[in-house]
Amino acid sequence: MKGARKRNLIYADPLPITFSPIENRFAVTVLGIFGISPFRVLNPRCEGTFDPATRSVWITNRRDSVILWKCGFFGKGNLSRSEPSWLARQSRIGTATGRLTSEEVTAKRRAERKQFKLDRARAIAAAAAEAEAAFAEGRIIPAEETRPSIPSAATWKPSEFTRNIAVPSSERCQEAGDLGAELSDDMEHLQLTLAEAFFLAWALDCLTIYHPKRPEPMTLDEIWTAFQTAHLPLHLGSSLSQTHVLRPDNPFLINYVFLHHYRSLGWVVKSGVKFCVDYLLYKRGPVFHHAEFAMVLIPVYEDPDDAESSPFTISNVEPFTWQWLSTINRVNSQVQKTLVLCYVTIPALSRLSVAELSSPSCFERYVIREIIIRRFVPARMRD
């Protein structure tokens, strides 16, 4: 319970933009009369560097990566599973104190589960041996009688031995302790996908993106072109003029439309590659709940000719086979997620002017529709 309250405090803000109230009580009343908000907008003005090779924006500043993670769960630590926790893990190695990082929690759980499986296999083998012996004597032990002796996931408790598994041995401690002193500075950076970076830079205006080569901030115009060029196949990269670069089916645009739409609805959008899908939607954030929806992003061309002339290889344009749909649905119902096919309609190239394509105004033309997939088992849904 205490943990939950702490979480609610740490991750209270859903976006990096925060509001600070004016302290003077009298001023608040007066402002209220004139319809003026008693809050001030605090913009963290984070900074990052565009990296075209990895198609990401790097946040190397510790303060900024903490802000972007805590307020809206943007990005991913390049040495961590999600939250940039590399430094915390390194400094913990020597001391074995403090809160476990999520990676360590997982490692511990896996060790416990392994032990549970061993225990269970042993108990089952013992029960089978007993039944076999009884059979040799001419008795048959019904399966129900052996059940209590076999541990189940609900009854099994980790023993002292397994509980200590996660703690490294003393030898390793010492070694790591020496290392820890050297690695006091953070080797990790936060990686933002291009869509996330553009959302922060353009929609929320709280991220300044620096040029990959020169130490100067990029303008939104430059970002718009650069992020789309980054998705071009390498051999086309620089040889094309701007009009060829800007196409409505650029993967950056499609992904951005998706991310922005669900972000604007208040969902936290994360990669779903672990579950065979494109994105996962979290309510409030990964620290609060498991992801609820597994989203497959399916681009739909308004004009089929555009698909043929496209220089990009865009996945999911061809409809799935039933086998593949069953596969991803199985995977996701196993982890209690609802599979959603999210269709993003790409406007026809002929309908868009160059002016529209060279600014975010083309976003108005994309349409998003969801189809929710569930397996229907007639034997179970009779009433």
Next chain:
Amino acid sequence: MDDTLEQPNPFSNSSAREEEDEQGSSGDEDGGLDWTKLPQGNSTARPIIPKRGEKDFEPAQGGGSGLQRHNLERARAAMFDAIRSTRAISSKSVSYAVWYPDLARAHVTVARGVHFTSMGHSVQRPSSRSSSSSGKPQKRLELLPEEALYLVEKGALFCWKASREGEGGDVEWDSASQGAPMSVQQAYAEMIGKQDLTLDRYLAFAYLRRLGYIVTRAKSPSPAYPVPAAYPISQKRSTASIFSRVLAALCSPFRRFLSWLIQPSTTWWRPLVHRRWLHHNMDYPSIFRTLRFFPSGHSVPLQSQPPRSIFYHLHKPNSPYRKTMPPPPDFAIVVVNARTTPIPTLAELTCMYEGLPVVPPPVPRKRRPSFEKQVPGPKYSPSQRARSEFSTIPPDWVVVAFPVQLLVVPRQMQHQSRLTLSWHSDKEISPSSSLLWMWAPVSFFRFGQGAFEEWPMA
């Protein structure tokens, strides 16, 4: 994100299954049956629905033990006992029909049993018997090919083939003079392919029928076929009364002017503008609202394409069903072959949703309290509730996907308690001695329209 400590546990199948029940997504119908649960040896006893047995966790070292071999032998013997019995139906409960190939209908001359409460429809046919002088039309009960085939296969119907084409309308059926009895094989050969019935569609029909669902054609094959009542007009669209609409129309120019006056001007390069006067984007809900500008949802028109049409309507088994006035169906079904077709495209889906109503999201289901005690911490219950609120699934239509391979399964396996089949042998008339049911692995998917845009999280 990672799965929890909960493992598939071979020793508490019942609770695990209950949990999956909520998801409706387990696949235990793919498994085998435990034949030992069938009544031993006697073919006259009424069979009960067999339950699955339990698997040993892992094979014993050094091959099967004496106990395992004993168990296997017992199960195998039970299976053979179950199959060995002669299949028979009672002459008192069997119905009779005449199949007219040119009409693609089977005329039921003797209707017995509960099947006819939800199958068959009455048609007026001119009494065209050459000997009878009256050409007065008479009502008679007719079955669609799939209905007739299903009943023949079940052993509930004995079908004759009309020897003279176009014959009909006579009340007294005289088998000797007018036709030949049909075997099940012959029924399959003759009825599949008639009236748009394909083998895939028939398998879907038979599978759902066996489970007790009421399956009707979505598109009436003839004017006499009963048409279901229209869906009630969805509430969402009818809420705006005429008065409020007129008021809205009157106010809109004024409101537009006001918003022009108040709203900070936005350019596409700067979508989010904070303004302290009138609290523009000064809190999270309003920021999220401002950022919501993508057109979304299924009401946005789409350039449409030719459809894959809905073939069957489905009513749940316990729904109050009247044959003459069918209620609006619970599901619409499209039958496709999973090996040869991909999943429908968005355009096809949109076409199929047309005419189906938008139903409000389902009420969250309560979990069984007894079950909750057994499992420590029902981890997903809050999210599950939210999900069911969320998925505005409704115009439920189901795609039935068939892999091509057919498993051949002896028919005794397929008993459902609901579909009563009598095993008395006062007078045996088995239509064919080696009657087999074809059984295709059928998979159903429910495609529901999402409405995320109507349920913002913030």
